[in-house]
Amino acid sequence: MNKKRAFDVTTLPGFTFIAILSFVLLYAPIATLVIYSFNGGNSVNQWGGFSLQWYVVAFNNQAVQDATVRSLIIALWASVISTTVAMMAALGTTRRGRFKGQTAIYMIINQPLMVPEIVTAVALLIFFSSVKIATGYTGLGYLILAHSAFCVPFAYLPIKARLEGMDTSMETAAADLYATPWQTFRYVTLPLLLPGVIAGAMLAFIISLDNVIITEFVKSAGQDTLPTYMLGQLRRALTPEVNAISTALLALTVLILIAFVFLTKKRE
Amino acid sequence: MKGNGAQRSKGANGWLLSAPALVLLVFAASGPLLIVAVYSVLEKGDYSGVRWILSGDGWFRVLFERDIFDQTVSFADANLSIFWRSVKLSIATTLITFAFGLPTAWFIATRPAKSRAFWLFLITIPFWTNLLIRTFAIMEVIRNEGILNTALINAGLISEPIQILYTDTAVLIGMAYVYLPLMVLPLYAAIDRFDFRLIEAGYDLYASRLQVLRGVILPIIKPGIIAGSILVFIPSLGAYVTPRVLGGGKNMMIGNFIELQFGQGQNWPLGAALSTLLLLVVLVSLLVYTRVSSRDTPHE
Amino acid sequence: MNTPIAVDARNIGKIYATGKDAVTALGDVSISIEKGEFFTLLGPSGCGKTTLLRCIAGFETPTSGSIHLSGRDITYIPPNQRPVNTVFQSYALFPHLSVAQNVGFGLKMLGKPAGDVAKAVARVLALVKLEDFADRLPQQLSGGQQQRVALARALAPEPEVLLLDEPLSALDLKLRKEMQSELKRLQTETGITFVFVTHDQEEALTMSNRIGVMSQGELLQVGTPHDIYEHPVNRFVADFIGETNFLEGVVEGHQVRIGTGDALDVVLDGQVGAVTLAIRPEQVSLTTAGAGIAAQIAETTYLGTDTHYDLKLGDGSHIIARVQSKSAGTFNVGDTVSIAIDAKAVQVLKS
Ligand SMILES: Nc1ncnc2c1ncn2[C@@H]1O[C@H](COP(=O)(O)OP(=O)(O)O)[C@@H](O)[C@H]1O
Numbered sequence: 043m044n045k046k047r048a049f050d051v052t053t054l055p056g057f058t059f060i061a062i063l064s065f066v067l068l069y070a071p072i073a074t075l076v077i078y079s080f081n082g083g084n085s086v087n088q089w090g091g092f093s094l095q096w097y098v099v100a101f102n103n104q105a106v107q108d109a110t111v112r113s114l115i116i117a118l119w120a121s122v123i124s125t126t127v128a129m130m131a132a133l134g135t136t137r138r139g140r141f142k143g144q145t146a147i148y149m150i151i152n153q154p155l156m157v158p159e160i161v162t163a164v165a166l167l168i169f170f171s172s173v174k175i176a177t178g179y180t181g182l183g184y185l186i187l188a189h190s191a192f193c194v195p196f197a198y199l200p201i202k203a204r205l206e207g208m209d210t211s212m213e214t215a216a217a218d219l220y221a222t223p224w225q226t227f228r229y230v231t232l233p234l235l236l237p238g239v240i241a242g243a244m245l246a247f248i249i250s251l252d253n254v255i256i257t258e259f260v261k262s263a264g265q266d267t268l269p270t271y272m273l274g275q276l277r278r279a280l281t282p283e284v285n286a287i288s289t290a291l292l293a294l295t296v297l298i299l300i301a302f303v304f305l306t307k308k309r310e
Numbered sequence: 311m312k313g314n315g316a317q318r319s320k321g322a323n324g325w326l327l328s329a330p331a332l333v334l335l336v337f338a339a340s341g342p343l344l345i346v347a348v349y350s351v352l353e354k355g356d357y358s359g360v361r362w363i364l365s366g367d368g369w370f371r372v373l374f375e376r377d378i379f380d381q382t383v384s385f386a387d388a389n390l391s392i393f394w395r396s397v398k399l400s401i402a403t404t405l406i407t408f409a410f411g412l413p414t415a416w417f418i419a420t421r422p423a424k425s426r427a428f429w430l431f432l433i434t435i436p437f438w439t440n441l442l443i444r445t446f447a448i449m450e451v452i453r454n455e456g457i458l459n460t461a462l463i464n465a466g467l468i469s470e471p472i473q474i475l476y477t478d479t480a481v482l483i484g485m486a487y488v489y490l491p492l493m494v495l496p497l498y499a500a501i502d503r504f505d506f507r508l509i510e511a512g513y514d515l516y517a518s519r520l521q522v523l524r525g526v527i528l529p530i531i532k533p534g535i536i537a538g539s540i541l542v543f544i545p546s547l548g549a550y551v552t553p554r555v556l557g558g559g560k561n562m563m564i565g566n567f568i569e570l571q572f573g574q575g576q577n578w579p580l581g582a583a584l585s586t587l588l589l590l591v592v593l594v595s596l597l598v599y600t601r602v603s604s605r606d607t608p609h610e
Numbered sequence: 611m612n613t614p615i616a617v618d619a620r621n622i623g624k625i626y627a628t629g630k631d632a633v634t635a636l637g638d639v640s641i642s643i644e645k646g647e648f649f650t651l652l653g654p655s656g657c658g659k660t661t662l663l664r665c666i667a668g669f670e671t672p673t674s675g676s677i678h679l680s681g682r683d684i685t686y687i688p689p690n691q692r693p694v695n696t697v698f699q700s701y702a703l704f705p706h707l708s709v710a711q712n713v714g715f716g717l718k719m720l721g722k723p724a725g726d727v728a729k730a731v732a733r734v735l736a737l738v739k740l741e742d743f744a745d746r747l748p749q750q751l752s753g754g755q756q757q758r759v760a761l762a763r764a765l766a767p768e769p770e771v772l773l774l775d776e777p778l779s780a781l782d783l784k785l786r787k788e789m790q791s792e793l794k795r796l797q798t799e800t801g802i803t804f805v806f807v808t809h810d811q812e813e814a815l816t817m818s819n820r821i822g823v824m825s826q827g828e829l830l831q832v833g834t835p836h837d838i839y840e841h842p843v844n845r846f847v848a849d850f851i852g853e854t855n856f857l858e859g860v861v862e863g864h865q866v867r868i869g870t871g872d873a874l875d876v877v878l879d880g881q882v883g884a885v886t887l888a889i890r891p892e893q894v895s896l897t898t899a900g901a902g903i904a905a906q907i908a909e910t911t912y913l914g915t916d917t918h919y920d921l922k923l924g925d926g927s928h929i930i931a932r933v934q935s936k937s938a939g940t941f942n943v944g945d946t947v948s949i950a951i952d953a954k955a956v957q958v959l960k961s
Pocket residue numbers: 626627633634635653654655656657658659660661662
């Protein structure tokens with residue numbers, strides 16, 4: 043498609059310029075944000091020399107520490123739960139031909155991708171507030187549950203993609219070689235599926251870690267996660283501390299994404 | 311009979327394996343949406359919440375208001391301006407992201423196979439990056455003391471900083487910025503499948519570059535354009551974080567307006583009616599999208 | 611009747627799906643495969659060979675009929691409980707397991723102790739000459755080597771019957787010839803019953819003890835390669851196995867009168883009325899002139915050792931002759947020749 047031609051049919055006038063501009067516009071604000079996280083001064087736009095002081099400040103901030111731990115706990119639970127149920131659903135919906143109600147299952151699983159988040163957030167606010175009154179329980183369970191639910195499609199998609207790329211003849215061959223259905227799953231399907239499962243878990247983890255709106259509506263008092271803590275901070279006078287927290291979160295996301303790319307690439 | 315039995319057990323296994331996911335989603339995502347629909351037709355509670363009495367007041371107040379003294383009915387201008395702003399900004403966001411997104415997607419799709427993955431990855435990073443962080447990054451750029459105004463002042467182009475933050479423009483810039491990857495990715499997918507020999511055929515038949523773009527490329531990648539537009543329009547319409555951070559308190563969109571209704575002493579049925587309305591608009595757009603795209607598939 | 615039967619398929623029918631998009635893959639197939647024989651299912655693509663094999667392996671349940679293995683009804687036994695192994699067309703090697711682990715998979719699943727498995731794996735790998743590749747992953751092997759691994763993996767559990775679904779179709783010609791004799795050797799050495807599927811008639815003729823010819827979900831003829839080649843039961847089998855000339859004619863006493871008006875000597879087996887004569891091209895001999903059917907050379911094709919002549923008969927029909935290039939004198943396009951056909955070489959088929 044990209045063979046050298048005297049007249050390159052793949053070029054359109056101005057397209058390359060706008061494309062490069064888009065990349066610059068996409069990354070300039072993020073780059074600024076990262077750079078000012080190393081600011082020695084107190085301002086988010088006046089450069090006062092290089093320093094790691096705001097990372098130290100953020101690290102020693104009790105509220106940030108608590109929010110970080112809470113975010114990680116929720117993201118871990120949410121990715122484990124959503125990946126487990128998503129894997130089962132992917133196995134149920136891909137390897138057995140079409141069956142009645144399959145479309146309904148797809149719709150429900152992908153529902154969080156379609157419904158505006160604010161609507162789900164409001165719905166969960168109403169629902170969980172009455173559950174809270176009825177049961178008296180106000181722990182992290184609600185957040186974990188809500189996060190697990192909206193992470194399901196993100197865990198489901200890579201697992202399903204992996205399963206669809208996997209020849210069913212693998213399982214047929216295992217059955218031919220005396221493996222029971224459980225042995226087939228344990229020794230053939232699961233090992234082959236594993237990269238997809240890990241990829242799904244990583245996406246779910248990122249999605250949970252980044253969530254703002256649903257968390258903001260579902261959390262009880264004193265249950266700030268890192269993003270909701272930052273949202274609260276944005277209303278106050280800004281210091282590069284927020285930049286430092288953002289940069290750390292950004293670095294974590296990029297690391298997970300790179301791992302994800304390698305993981306999904308290996309299968310070719 | 312044997313075949314039928316196998317067929318039925320396939321379906322049963324499919325449902326059984328999907329059951330945990332379905333239970334989770336119905337309990338913590340889909341099910342509560344029904345409660346919202348129910349709340350929208352109940353009576354407002356004294357302080358907050360609802361009273362379990364059927365009432366059309368929530369839906370009535372979406373468009374109208376009643377004078378407190380003489381009970382005359384008039385359009386709720388404040389609400390209407392919020393709806394209008396939401397729709398206007400969402401459409402504008404979709405158009406801007408398309409204007410930037412099409413060349414970007416085209417650029418990525420025409421890179422050599424080796425570097426293509428790299429460019430794609432560059433688009434993917436913002437896509438997965440926290441929406442709040444990206445909004446915050448834009449905010450730092452456009453605020454009065456931000457680098458944009460500072461640069462313009464230093465260049466002598468302006469003497470006073472331009473007030474962009476807390477205006478509709480800020481919200482628009484922010485939404486275009488955060489939703490651009492959602493436009494690029496489906497466009498890329500469509501262009502990637504594109505057979506470039508068709509362009510050669512177009513040129514062969516004496517088409518100009520613009521004619522090739524309008525007559526060959528755009529019609530063929532139409533499913534990608536529709537998908538990208540839907541993917542940008544829907545979250546724009548329901549946006550909450552970006553208008554809240556960049557628009558300030560005044561420049562509300564539907565999402566913020568909904569939130570407002572669930573504060574203390576506010577009108578939950580109205581909030582529920584607004585949520586249901588938003589949901590319906592989104593579902594109808596999706597329905598139209600699937601219609602259009604399934605109608606388009608045989609052409610591929 | 612004295613040889614024990616390995617696979618006995620009785621009136622197998624298989625219909626895929628139901629309703630308006632139903633596909634009848636197998637009509638009513640009955641077949642008895644003897645213990646220790648190399649049996650080949652031969653037929654064009656889509657005739658139901660794979661389906662029949664999958665029914666024997668247990669991946670498909672027949673819609674009607676039953677399958678017996680050494681006298682036991684296995685129609686509804688799941689595949690993992692049948693002492694039958696398959697060499698898949700795509701090999702279906704487990705990509706995450708080494709060659710040795712692939713080969714030992716079946717024995718491990720059967721719960722054999724690790725020591726026994728290792729010994730069996732070494733023995734089978736030696737059998738297919740892959741001792742040095744035990745620790746490689748399948749994707750590090752060439753196509754031919756992967757083929758051997760697939761074979762070793764299916765042989766390791768010592769099944770009663772080995773099923774092979776077009777195992778050689780992905781190999782190039784030279785490798786295919788090698789593997790053909792290799793397979794034949796393995797079958798003789800192990801004594802395992804092989805059920806081999808192919809759409810290549812030459813492959814079927816060279817390798818098999820017996821061949822079953824299939825078409826459109828039906829079994830048309832079962833017999834030795836010689837039987838099938840020399841005495842095809844109908845036009846389809848004659849046409850599918852090698853090149854064949856067909857001439858329409860009517861029985862008149864001990865002869866058949868064909869369209870040109872000539873009467874051919876044939877060996878009749880009670881046929882009367884309209885018949886079709888099947889004649890192999892190498893059985894058609896040509897002379898410059900004389901008695902026999904007059905014909906004109908329409909086209910000649912030189913094939914090295916042989917030469918093909920396309921002959922036009924008096925009634926406008928064509929017949930192909932295959933003559934050794936050296937033996938006869940050469941003919942040119944337009945020459946008039948005379949055709950002679952040995953009576954015993956003519957197959958008389960019902961029209
Ligand atoms: N799983 C299936 N579903 C529907 N039809 C099938 C299926 N498998 C095979 N068929 C059909 O059954 C017929 C026989 O197929 P097959 O046994 O694969 O033939 P062969 O192996 O001789 O090429 C074909 O018409 C094929 O399309």
